[in-house]
Amino acid sequence: MSTATSARPQVRTGLSAARRAQNMMMGGLILLATLLVVAPLILIFVYLIREGIDAVNLDFFTKIPAPEGETGGGLLNAILGSLYMLAMSSVFGVLVGIAGGIFLAEYPRHPLMPSIRLVSDVLAGIPAIVMGLVAYGLIVLNFGFSGFAGAVALGFLMIPIVVRTTEEVLKLVPQAVREAGLSLGLPQWLVTLRIVLPAAAGGIITGVMLALARVAGEAAPLLFTAFGNPNVNLDPSKPMSALPLEIYRGATSAYDENQRMAKAGALLLIVLIFVTSLLARRFSRKV
Amino acid sequence: MNPLLQAKDVNIFYGDKQAVQNVDLDVHTGTVNALIGPSGCGKTTFLRAINRMHDLTPGARVTGQILLDGEDIYAPGVDPVAMRRRVGMVFQKPNPFPTMSVFDNVVAGLKLAGMRNRDQLMAVAERSLRGAALWEEVKERLNTPATGLSGGQQQRLCIARALAVDPEILLMDEPTSALDPSSTAKIEELMTELKKVTTIIIVTHNMHQAARVSDTTSFFLVGDLVEHGPTDRLFQSPRDERTEAYVTGRFG
Numbered sequence: 001m002s003t004a005t006s007a008r009p010q011v012r013t014g015l016s017a018a019r020r021a022q023n024m025m026m027g028g029l030i031l032l033a034t035l036l037v038v039a040p041l042i043l044i045f046v047y048l049i050r051e052g053i054d055a056v057n058l059d060f061f062t063k064i065p066a067p068e069g070e071t072g073g074g075l076l077n078a079i080l081g082s083l084y085m086l087a088m089s090s091v092f093g094v095l096v097g098i099a100g101g102i103f104l105a106e107y108p109r110h111p112l113m114p115s116i117r118l119v120s121d122v123l124a125g126i127p128a129i130v131m132g133l134v135a136y137g138l139i140v141l142n143f144g145f146s147g148f149a150g151a152v153a154l155g156f157l158m159i160p161i162v163v164r165t166t167e168e169v170l171k172l173v174p175q176a177v178r179e180a181g182l183s184l185g186l187p188q189w190l191v192t193l194r195i196v197l198p199a200a201a202g203g204i205i206t207g208v209m210l211a212l213a214r215v216a217g218e219a220a221p222l223l224f225t226a227f228g229n230p231n232v233n234l235d236p237s238k239p240m241s242a243l244p245l246e247i248y249r250g251a252t253s254a255y256d257e258n259q260r261m262a263k264a265g266a267l268l269l270i271v272l273i274f275v276t277s278l279l280a281r282r283f284s285r286k287v
Numbered sequence: 288m289n290p291l292l293q294a295k296d297v298n299i300f301y302g303d304k305q306a307v308q309n310v311d312l313d314v315h316t317g318t319v320n321a322l323i324g325p326s327g328c329g330k331t332t333f334l335r336a337i338n339r340m341h342d343l344t345p346g347a348r349v350t351g352q353i354l355l356d357g358e359d360i361y362a363p364g365v366d367p368v369a370m371r372r373r374v375g376m377v378f379q380k381p382n383p384f385p386t387m388s389v390f391d392n393v394v395a396g397l398k399l400a401g402m403r404n405r406d407q408l409m410a411v412a413e414r415s416l417r418g419a420a421l422w423e424e425v426k427e428r429l430n431t432p433a434t435g436l437s438g439g440q441q442q443r444l445c446i447a448r449a450l451a452v453d454p455e456i457l458l459m460d461e462p463t464s465a466l467d468p469s470s471t472a473k474i475e476e477l478m479t480e481l482k483k484v485t486t487i488i489i490v491t492h493n494m495h496q497a498a499r500v501s502d503t504t505s506f507f508l509v510g511d512l513v514e515h516g517p518t519d520r521l522f523q524s525p526r527d528e529r530t531e532a533y534v535t536g537r538f539g
Contacts, residue, residue, distance in 0.1 A: 109345050175343075176382040180445065183338055184396030184452055185372025194399050198386040 048270065052263030060264060064231055065246065069255050075265050077232045078246040081147065084234060085226060085242060086212055088151035093158030093215075094208050100159065101166020101204075106178075106192050124160035131156045132221030140225055147233070147240030150226025157218065158211040165207025169200040202283045209280035213273040219244030243269045289357065291316045291486055292337065292456060297351035299332050299341065306332045310351075310512045312505060314456070319478055319487040321497035321518065324507035325538070330490045333507070334458050337488065338374040339367045355455070372396075375454035375485075379461045381441035383433035383448075390429040392444055396452040411451050418484065419447035420477050439470025446477070450485070457481065459489040463496065475500050494534060498522050506530045 015023075059074045066073030103110070104117055135153035139146065173196050181191035197204075219242075222228075227239040228249065243265050250262025290313035299307040307329040314320050322330040332341075339360060341347035352359045360370050383392050391398065393412045402408060412429070416422040421443040425436070433444055442462060449457055463471040478487055478500045491497050497504050498518060505515040506527075514521060514530040525531040532538055 109343075173385075174382065176378050176380060177384060179340055179343070179376070180378060180382045180384070180448070181395070182343070182368075183340070183371055183374075183376035183458075184448065185368055185370075186396060186399055187368045190399050195384050195386075195395070199384070201386075 045270065048263050048267040052260060052265075052267045055260045055264035056267065060261075065261065066257070068253065068258065071257050073261070075243065075246050075261065075268070077229060077241040078243045078265060079268070080232055080234065081226065081229065081241040081245075082216060082243045084236070085147055085151045085154060085222075085240060086216055088148065088236065089154035089158060089215065090208065090212060091155075092152065093155035093211065094162055096155075097159045097162025097208075097211070098166050098204060100163040101170060102192060102197070104163065104167045105170035106188070106196065120160050120163045123156070124164065127220075128153075128157055128218050129220035129223075132223065132225050135221065135225045143237065145225065145227035145239040146237050147226050148236040150222045150240060150242065151236070153221035153225045154215045154218065157215045157221065161211035161214060162204075162207055165210070166200075166204050169203030169207065170196060172203065173199045206280040206284040209276050209283070213276040213280070216273060216276075217244055217269055219248045223248075288315065290314055291356065292488075293352075293354040293357075294333075294337075295352040295354065297333065297336060297349065297353060299329070299336055300348045300350075301344070302346040306510055307336070307507075308510045312512060312515060314486060314488060314503075316455075316486055317482050318502040319482050319489065319500050321501035321504045322488065322490045322507060323492070323494055323497045323504060324513075324533070326492065327509075328507040329510040330505075330507045331460055334460055334488060334490050337456070337458055338371050338376055340376070342367055372452055373454055374456045374458060375449035375452060376458040377442070377445050377449055377460065377462045380465045381438055381445055383436075383441050383444055385434055387433055388430045389425050389433050389436065389444065392433045393447050393451050395448060412447075415447040415451040416444075418450045418481065419443040420473060420480075421447055437470075439466050439473065442466060442470065442474065443477070446474070446481075450481075454485055457485045457487050459487060461490055461492060464492070471496075494522075494536075506533060508533070 059072060061074060061079065062076055063072070063074035064077045065075065100116065100120060104113065104120070107113060132153045134156065135149045139149040139152060143149070177199065178191055178196060181195045182188065186195075222242050222245055226242055226245065228245040229239045229241045233240050247262045247265045247269070250258040250260075250265065253259060253262075292312075292314040294310050294312040297307060297310040297312075298305060310333060322334060324330050335341055336349050337353060337360075339349075341349055349361060351361075353361060355370070355373065359365070360367075384395060387395065390408075390412055393415050394402075394408045397411060398408060413422060413426075416425060421440060424440060425444075428435075433441065436444060442465075446457075446462075463474050466474070475496060478489070481487060482502075489497075489501065501518045503516065504518045504521045506513045506521065506525075506529075508529055514525060514527045516526075521530065522534050525534055
């Protein structure tokens with residue numbers, strides 16, 4: 001290395017002391033900024049592990065919550081409820097979202113395109129609690145609190161996220177690939193479904209996982225839709241629990257035991273989101 | 288003999304900007320026809336009008352008539368999908384379908400349109416790959432991803448893919464501009480074989496390539512078809528002084 005550079009003019013030695021000091025200062029500032037970005041995540045993680053790890057045991061995953069003020073119990077109702085509602089909401093949110101993304105990316109000349117884009121953008125800006133109100137008005141007022149109503153609210157939240165990522169990923173597929181398909185005399189819908197969509201599949205899966213991770217932590221839209229349930233319930237027409245709901249209930253409780261359970265729930269939620277994001281990155285790298 | 292393809296007073300616009308003006312051109316069955324001219328002269332724009340690729344471009348508009356076997360492909364009621372089956376296309380950069388194997392790429396036009404018979408598909412794949420002079424190189428790896436082939440092989444794969452649907456006309460948009468000289472030579476060799484089964488219209492910015500492979504040549508300049516004629520005649524005794532300036536290398 002040094003023999004290779006010694007033959008060349010030594011550019012770096014000309015750096016003045018002032019330049020070097022400035023360089024170091026800027027480097028330090030950037031390092032500080034990076035730490036500030038990472039710090040909240042680390043603080044949350046450390047705090048939750050310290051406060052909640054004691055409650056994470058076999059009971060935590062296999063038992064329902066103990067009555068107020070008593071020790072023991074777990075969050076089985078919330079874990080199953082969250083998984084159940086996320087699965088239900090993605091059936092709806094993912095299908096509608098991908099369809100919307102395909103429409104925006106593949107039919108730019110369609111007269112309805114601008115309105116669909118506007119609707120999707122507005123939908124993305126609607127607060128989660130308002131989405132809960134919509135599901136409340138549509139379903140709860142007619143059929144009562146239910147896991148289904150919660151899943152609908154979460155599904156609405158997923159739609160704009162999935163629409164956006166699907167559109168972006170589809171636009172990354174080269175136009176020449178579409179033209180090649182069309183020049184074989186294939187109709188556009190076949191080109192989209194069988195050639196363009198498979199080429200973008202990795203990115204779309206990433207988008208879906210990020211959307212799942214995003215709505216998995218929502219409590220607000222579930223408060224007056226899924227409502228919560230102290231028992232394990234897998235009937236979508238009945239109230240259902242979810243991790244964010246148990247966290248909310250536990251954290252606002254007067255009892256230490258419930259508070260610890262809430263922190264353990266939060267820890268589980270963050271780990272789940274972390275794992276989902278990691279998986280999403282794996283898929284996106286394959287594209 | 289009636290021409291296979293006839294362009295009559297073709298004008299092409301992008302929004303308000305006119306890219307091609309009043310082009311009249313006849314193309315006969317079993318010939319190789321080169322479209323030459325400097326960058327931005329409208330040759331690719333004209334080529335893409337022949338299989339209605341401009342349908343996809345917002346703001347693009349084609350007027351005049353392009354007759355395929357006497358029928359105007361822009362007439363109302365013409366299904367562009369059915370029409371494109373008769374007019375295949377090979378693009379500037381090799382563009383195999385990224386998620387498909389070599390085999391699936393070749394037969395994509397038939398398989399996705401509903402042909403399921405494996406033996407039949409295999410026969411088409413072999414015929415098309417032989418037609419594109421690629422069979423010997425890929426027959427052992429038909430089920431490997433198409434993106435694993437070299438650039439030159441990928442381009443011949445794209446030619447095979449276009450041949451598989453048995454088009455009457457094959458449009459080639461600078462098909463060798465992204466390839467190295469030996470791959471280019473292979474594809475040029477191939478063209479003289481291909482014109483036995485189809486009719487070729489090739490856009491090229493390489494005049495030597497036009498001179499080597501084509502029967503007729505059309506010279507475009509800022510959207511006008513300046514001169515059209517047998518390739519030998521056009522290169523040896525051009526009638527228009529702009530053609531002469533271009534083919535002798537004075538500009539472009």
